[in-house]
Each structure stands twice: as structure tokens, then as C-alpha cells.
Amino acid sequence: MKKNILTGFSRLTKIQKLDLIAAQLPDPEVATDTMRSFWHPHAGTQRLFDEFSENTITNYFFPYGIAPNVLINGKMYMVPMVIEESSVIAAAANSAKFWAEKGGFHSEVVSFIKNGQVHFTWDGPFEVLTAEFATLERRLRKRTATITANMEQRGGGVLGMELIDMSHKLPNYYQLSVKFDTRDSMGANFINSCLEEYAAGLREYAENMPGLAPWKLDVIMSILSNYTPECLVKVWVESDISSFSSIDPSISAEDFVRKFEMAVNIAKVDVNRAVTHNKGIFNGIDAVALATGNDFRAIEASGHAWAAREGKYQGLTDISLENNRFNYSLTLPLSIGTVGGLTSLHPMARLSLDLLKDPSAKELMQIAAVIGLANNFSALKSLTTRGIQLGHMKMHLLNILNVYSATDYEKALAVEHFKHHKVSHKAVDDFLTSLRNQ
């Protein structure tokens, strides 16, 4: 087996790597051309992308689009979205316009604390360890003074720390749990750097503190948590129920909101629906995260775990229909940054933040969550009225036509034809076949 293992791949130049990969492909020359065609034309810009990650040979493109008319707390935004799935941007834009005409979205940052832990084992009594915690905390904070200085200047830093007894869950297991304010950065590197210092300090403390000598402290790991239940944003829309009177010709305002409410409640009681309900929310949130250089895996992990915080996985939105008012909200944890990471390095992330008028992290939390709610509202509106396939397949029509290599002329005729017919792969195939046989 060992003889098939490739050694030294990471040390090859980019061109050598690309050539080696092309040689694995059916037509190496075509593959080389394809991969090179995705390079950025400016060598300096391309080098940035090469250096974001490792073993890079080219770029992967996502469409970059705009949802206009996103009115949040009275301020109008053009929101950049990066997503490969058809109809997500159209849905966000439709929803944004619908709500802009009704006063827009409302939002607030509920809390703004990140956290991380030093996980360790300790085979002595907990009380002995905690007896002089004030001394320990002072020493630990001193160790990270140079790391935290900049963050403190920006108004953030370490908010507090505590020792947590977890030994009822696993034998001898304890945590040093630390809370942070990382201001406009997502803060992963800052938090991890602090925690690794704390781990070293904790080890030293256990070794040198008189009275602790008989027992052993072993650090298992030190790492931020991507679970941020204290970094919450809430966004909502509200209007009179009567304002839905012309939402769809088939349904009255009252029937619409009752059906909508039922759809929201179904996502509370059925996990099959809850997952898809929330997936649609993250379609919007991730599209904003991607466009602004943020880490969508962290956002997804935190949001979905939070959806399960009450012991079963549930939809993230809440509805109230009291006093003839429709009030629909989304609350979720959202750790997102507007400085650090790729936010200033990726030219299009930088442009996205410029387009949003250089928002703070708190402002971007609200914008991203609003797009999540906008997408969810559009999805539920379609699902509870005419279904999603009609609109979705119309949006997807051009992709299907591209699969069949339709010409511009054929596309124009097809778009006209399918204004009045149901789109499916088979229907498009039949349409083109009949057209081509004419």
C-alpha cells in the first residue's frame, strides 16, 4: 500500500500541483485550460486566494448577487448574497420589498458574549482547586495582558472566567470557562490564543501552588466554543393581519395567516419539517456570511444546536397573531465579524462590507438574520399558497436549458412557453425536441 502514497505534494509549486491534477483527468489539456480559466487575471489578487488555504490550484466561483430594498430599523440596505441555489436571492428580494412597504424589518442584538474553555482533569477535591481562585484569575489575566491589550483598546477583552465542576458528567472532568467580548471580530484566534495561555497558567498553578501538590491536573484541550447562546440576535416583522388581503388570489388574509401560523407550529413539533424550515433560514444567513468573508460552518453549528436547546430540535421562528396583528420573529445565536479573518483580505468581502456602509459586527448580525427571516417568510408564503415548485422551477428553467445547451433563441421561446406551462426536466426536453424537429 505504502508505495502508492504521494509524498511532498504540498511542497510542489502551484503549477506543478495543477499539472499533476490535470494528468489524473480524462483530457489533461482541457482540464488545465479549465482550471487556469478560473484564475484571477491579476497575479497579485490570485496570490491572495492561493494563500488563504493550502494546496490551492485554482478558484471555485459562486454567483454574487444583490437583494435590494432591505429596510432594517428604518435604514435601507442593498444586501450582497453569495449562493449557488436558484431562487434564494429572488425570494429574499421579494420578501424585502413586501416588508419595506410595511415599515421594514425590526431587529435588536439581545446579547454579545463569546466563550471558550480549558477542558482539564483534576484528581483532587474541587474545593482545593477553587479555594484561591482570585489569585489564579489574577495570574491568568496577567499572562494574557499583551494578547488582550489591543482588544481592550477597542472596548473588548476578557469579561470573566470561572471554574466549572463537570465531574458528574465524566470522572475528574473540570472546565475553566471564559467569556469574551471580541468587538467587531469573530474572535476565534484571539480566544484560542488566550485559552492556550490560560491552560499553561493553570498547569503552572496546579504544580506550584502550595497545597495542590498531592494531586494531578491534566489539560485535555483549550479551545473556543462555536456555541454562542449569549451572542443572540432577534429580528421580526409586524403588520395588521388585513395587510395580507391581496397576498394570493386564492386565499383571504385571515386564512393565510392561520395557515402560515400552522406551518410555523408544524416546524415546532415535527423534526422533519423543523430541519427544512431552518435550512431555508440559513440559505439567507449563509449567503450574507459568504459575501462578507465569514465562517458559515460556525454559524450553522451554533444555530442548529441552539434549535435543539430545549431537548428536541425545533424551528427557529415564532409567531403571534394577537390583536389582529401579525408578528413574526427569528431569534438565534450569530457570531460574525466585520474585521479580521478574510473580511479585509478578500476583495469581494471588502466590497460587500463597503456596500453595507461598513457595518459593525452587531449591525451585520442583524442584516444576516433579517435575510434569514426574509427567505423563510418567502418560503412559507409560497408553501402555504401555490407551492414552491412553480416559482422554483421557473427560476431553475435557465439551468435546465443550459443542461440541454439551448441557444439564446431557444431560451427566449422556452421562457415564453413556460410562463403558461409547468417546468420539469422532461417538459423542457420535450419542448426543445419538438422545437428542434420543426
Added chain:
Amino acid sequence: MKKNILTGFSRLTKIQKLDLIAAQLPDPEVATDTMRSFWHPHAGTQRLFDEFSENTITNYFFPYGIAPNVLINGKMYMVPMVIEESSVIAAAANSAKFWAEKGGFHSEVVSFIKNGQVHFTWDGPFEVLTAEFATLERRLRKRTATITANMEQRGGGVLGMELIDMSHKLPNYYQLSVKFDTRDSMGANFINSCLEEYAAGLREYAENMPGLAPWKLDVIMSILSNYTPECLVKVWVESDISSFSSIDPSISAEDFVRKFEMAVNIAKVDVNRAVTHNKGIFNGIDAVALATGNDFRAIEASGHAWAAREGKYQGLTDISLENNRFNYSLTLPLSIGTVGGLTSLHPMARLSLDLLKDPSAKELMQIAAVIGLANNFSALKSLTTRGIQLGHMKMHLLNILNVYSATDYEKALAVEHFKHHKVSHKAVDDFLTSLRNQ
């Protein structure tokens, strides 16, 4: 408020949209140049991207890299990964090589069923509705015969359907729940098209079936579920514990595996750690999903909800150290496709699938899950030994140098210097300042 609402944005040409957006930015000319520089040089290829989504004005680039030496069930792969986060590809590659030397990864598809539901209310007795379910099912299947014909030719189709009483959760709430085999496609459009037909058939049945007339059936919505607990993949590695004897100079093989086991168990009992543990797994899985044109939001939503299936959110991996063997596995739902969607339309997604030798959906499930486990193994190995910041910040060094616009000469000196010093923004700043003042 209404006067600020932009109308007709979606009907503008791409150039008009781009110009309108550029006009919002600090320097419209520079912004226009930046956005245009991200267009693909071939107009036809660029048009594909424009048509994937709506209101598109340019593309967003992600680095496209390769993890070599991924040995799965005896077959060697070069795995394409698309990710913006530094050190993820390096971690996957290191892990892959480590395990390739020990027989590689093992994997199996545990189950392969997708599902969707027609959610409806019914104000009569459940038994009356189900009494002639065989008739109903026959009629429903007949309605979708033209939709399912192609899928059946490929060996898939509708596997079964049932009516489910959900009225103990919400008043009058019932489901028609349907199981599907969508073969090598992710199947969302296929499932949704079938379900919308079933909804129409169900409505018709309730209206026309003798005996059902006194009661009312109301369809709330018809939609696939992204929760796929019956579309599971399991991947694992195994070796003698003694094979970890040289994994890190600071630790014996026995101490390493005990610490590693503790780290895995912590992710089972502490949600703060579980979320980050799983986030690292999805770093790898999503990178493969992105590179092959798959929908990562669906994968994330399903995986995280599954992590909470037992009433609390837990880490997705399992470890056993019996009989001096290290056995480490990852099991999760993974609905992913190798035909349909963007898989053949996106030139780089197509190239990724070619590089993987045109895998089936089941094969790609295994490859993606393996990369998830590879990333997680690397993360836990670093966390439980020297910590992650040392490696991560070294990988991130070039990004930091780019923030400070370092020249090639400065980069070369910095890379050499930071082989022996801790990387931080401040340390890089100090190093460059002192270099530039020399």
C-alpha cells in the same frame, strides 16, 4: 418610506445592476473594475454563473485545493476541497497521509432513503381517512407516473407512503409521509414535484371519496425533508494503540489515546465542545460538498439535528479502545448528489467529479464523510498535544503578512523567523516594523 423603494431592479441588465451597485460604493470606478475583474474570461461560462441565481453581478471566489492520499476501502483518491479557512486542507491532507500508512479509512453506506411530507389538517376521524388507503396510494402513484418514470428506469422512485397521525402534537394535524430513492441525485426537485402532485391528489380524494364528505381536509404544505436519518454513512479508522508511539514527542501512545478518548467523550457531555467538535467535521464535509456542487445548508441542517436526536446535542464521533485497538468512527446523515443540480453545470464541480473518477452518490457520501473524520482527527490530535494555535497561526501567517502588504522578500524573512517564534498579529506587526526600520 415608500419613495425609497427601488422598483424593477431584477429587470435591469447585469451591467446596469453592476453600475447601480458601483454607484453606492466609495469609489465607483475602482468598484466597477474590481467586480468586473472577477468575471470569468469566457462569456459563455460567465453566463452560466449569472443564470445559477438572480440579480447576479459578479462572482465570489473560494480557493480550490486538493487533499491527496485519501485511501478509502483500498481505493486512493485526490479529494478536491473548497474552503476559505486556512489550515483545513492541510489538516485533512496530514490526516489522510497518516491513515493511508495504516490501511486508510473504512466506510459503508448504512441506509439510503430520502423523505418528504404533505402536511395537512383534517377535522374528521383518522380511521375514516385511512380506511381505503390502498385506493388512495394507487391513485397517488398513478398521478406521478410521468414524473417518476425516469427515476424508476435508473432504479429509484417512490419506496412507500403512509398517513401519520400527528394530532396529538397539533389539533387536526396529519401527514402523508413518503420515502424515496433518488439514486445519484440529491433529489429535491424530484421529491417536491411528487409531493405537490400527492397534495393535489389527497385534496381530490377527500372531496370525492364517498363517506369523507362531511369533513374538511386542508393541505398546509408539501415539501421534502432535509432531515435524512435514513440516509446514513459510517466511516472509521482503526489501528493498534502502539502505532501512536511517535505521534508527538511529548506523549506516549497510551497517554495519547486516553487523552483523545477523553476529548471525544467531552464532546458527548458538553454542548460547548460538541458544537465545535462537529463544526470541525463539517469543515471537511462542506469543503467536499462545495467542490462538487452540492448544497451544504441541507447537509449541515440534517447533520446537526441528528446530533441532537437523543434529546441533547452531542459530538458525532465514537471511540473504542478495546483489545489494544484504536477504533474511531463518524456516523451521520448525508444527502448528496453526483447528477442533477449544479454537478454537471458548474465547470469546476464537473472537474471535481472527474477527479474523483465519477463517483456514485453513495461513493461521494463516503468520501465527504471521510474528509470530515480526517479533519476531526487532525484537530483532536493537535488539541490534545501541542494545541491548535501553533499550527493554525503558521498557516494563517501569509494572510497576516498580506494584511500588512508584505513584499515577497519580507514574506520570506518572516516565514523563516516564525519557524522559531509564536505567530500573532502583534508579533508580525513588530517583526515588519523592525525590518522596515532597519
